Amino acid sequence: MEKKNLDWKHIGFAYHTTDYRYVADYKDGKWQEGYMSDSPNIVLNECAGIMQYCQEVFEGLKAYETADGRIVTFRSDLNADRMYHSAERMEMPPFPKERFIEAVEKVVKANEAWVPPYGSGATLYLRPYMYASSPVIGVKPAEEYQFRLFATPVGPYFHEGAKPITICVSDFDRAAPKGTGHIKAGLNYAMSLHANVTAHANGFDENLFLDPGTRTYVEETGGANFLFVTKDNEVVTPLSDSILPSITRRSLVYVAEHYLGLKVTTRKVRLDELKDFAECGLCGTAAVISPVGKVVDHGKEICFPSGMEKMGPITQKLYDTLTGIQYGKIEAPEGWIHEIM
Numbered sequence: 001m002e003k004k005n006l007d008w009k010h011i012g013f014a015y016h017t018t019d020y021r022y023v024a025d026y027k028d029g030k031w032q033e034g035y036m037s038d039s040p041n042i043v044l045n046e047c048a049g050i051m052q053y054c055q056e057v058f059e060g061l062k063a064y065e066t067a068d069g070r071i072v073t074f075r076s077d078l079n080a081d082r083m084y085h086s087a088e089r090m091e092m093p094p095f096p097k098e099r100f101i102e103a104v105e106k107v108v109k110a111n112e113a114w115v116p117p118y119g120s121g122a123t124l125y126l127r128p129y130m131y132a133s134s135p136v137i138g139v140k141p142a143e144e145y146q147f148r149l150f151a152t153p154v155g156p157y158f159h160e161g162a163k164p165i166t167i168c169v170s171d172f173d174r175a176a177p178k179g180t181g182h183i184k185a186g187l188n189y190a191m192s193l194h195a196n197v198t199a200h201a202n203g204f205d206e207n208l209f210l211d212p213g214t215r216t217y218v219e220e221t222g223g224a225n226f227l228f229v230t231k232d233n234e235v236v237t238p239l240s241d242s243i244l245p246s247i248t249r250r251s252l253v254y255v256a257e258h259y260l261g262l263k264v265t266t267r268k269v270r271l272d273e274l275k276d277f278a279e280c281g282l283c284g285t286a287a288v289i290s291p292v293g294k295v296v297d298h299g300k301e302i303c304f305p306s307g308m309e310k311m312g313p314i315t316q317k318l319y320d321t322l323t324g325i326q327y328g329k330i331e332a333p334e335g336w337i338h339e340i341m
Contacts, residue, residue, distance in 0.1 A: 001113050002113060003116075008121075009120055010155065013157050018111045018114045019113075020107065020111055021036070022036055022106055023037050024148075027144050034103060047137055048142070049136045054190070055142060056186045057129065057183065057184060058083075058130070059083045060079075061247075061285060062124060062126065063104075063115055063151070064327055065116065070328065070339055070341065072326075073104060075335075075338075077335070083095065083184065086184050092132070100128065101338070103147075107149050111151045118327065121156040126149060127151075127152070131145065157286045162287065162311055164292060164293030164309070164311070165282075165290060166205055166292075167292055169208050170195050172207075173212040174195075174220070175188065175209075176242075179212075181240075182245065184244060189223065192209075206224075208295055209222070212242070216271060217240065217268045218271055220238070224284035225249040226238050227281045227283050228269065228280050231305075233314055234265060235252075235265070236264075238268065239268050239269075240268070247285070248284055248285055252318050255318055255322050255325070256318060259321050260318070279291070279313075280295070281318075291306065291311040292304065293307060325337070
């Protein structure tokens with residue numbers, strides 16, 4: 001199929017309306033048969049549960065054109081699994097995992113012309129989400145829900161290469177102890193917006209959120225997990241019950257151990273030990289790894305030896321290996337790549 005006539009290298013990391021999206025409704029205690037829609041618009045009752053009490057969960061994954069011309073997704077089964085558990089925590093009827101995968105396949109196939117060509121740096125971003133659609137005025141779960149999945153081509157997260165960023169230790173808490181920090185729900189991201197705007201206004205690229213109980217340990221940013229590298233090349237990731245279990249982070253940990261032969265440790269990471277690490281990165285679907293060059297703790301600068309010019313050497317190897325797997329240049333572990341076309 002002929003590709004859409006877009007300047008793929010300069011489309012930006014932004015929303016573009018594509019041709020089709022998948023929709024399924026939950027009514028009468030069960031999920032109805034799904035269908036494809038050519039309309040990007042949603043009509044809701046003014047008292048819908050999503051509008052009143054923010055009952056919503058979502059996911060984010062990508063479809064890629066590989067070096068040999070296939071169209072694939074990366075570990076979409078883990079996105080299905082995470083969304084299932086997020087819905088359970090929000091007292092929403094989980095969308096069946098096999099139907100999640102089916103929806104991904106249908107949306108990618110229907111929007112084949114929107115899949116960016118290999119080598120462009122762009123990908124087809126997929127956004128599955130689910131929300132309470134029926135009216136509810138008392139504080140309780142809604143009775144009806146809708147699952148939707150749309151696609152949009154996005155450009156590379158970094159326009160001029162992955163330059164290290166500067167982040168600040170936030171005065172705000174991202175999640176409450178025993179709260180919803182470990183699930184992918186819109187309410188968690190809404191809570192981070194004020195902290196993000198404040199950080200940007202003060203000249204920082206992102207926030208470093210500490211544990212809400214003691215404000216001693218590193219947790220994550222508003223939308224990414226941390227990954228650290230020690231001076232003897234050990235990979236360290238923070239441990240906490242309120243960290244979102246990033247699929248990218250889990251994949252990088254596997255790559256570090258099984259492809260690069262590095263030691264990996266998941267443990268609590270104290271803020272006061274950041275000065276001892278050689279490299280730091282933020283893990284997420286959008287950029288894979290965003291290198292961090294500096295953390296500022298209320299005026300005190302913590303500069304990583306990897307510097308502010310480029311990724312550290314271990315971070316770069318992790319990035320190159322994982323993206324090589326995603327684009328079919330490096331053999332993937334069994335089950336990681338789901339071929340659609």
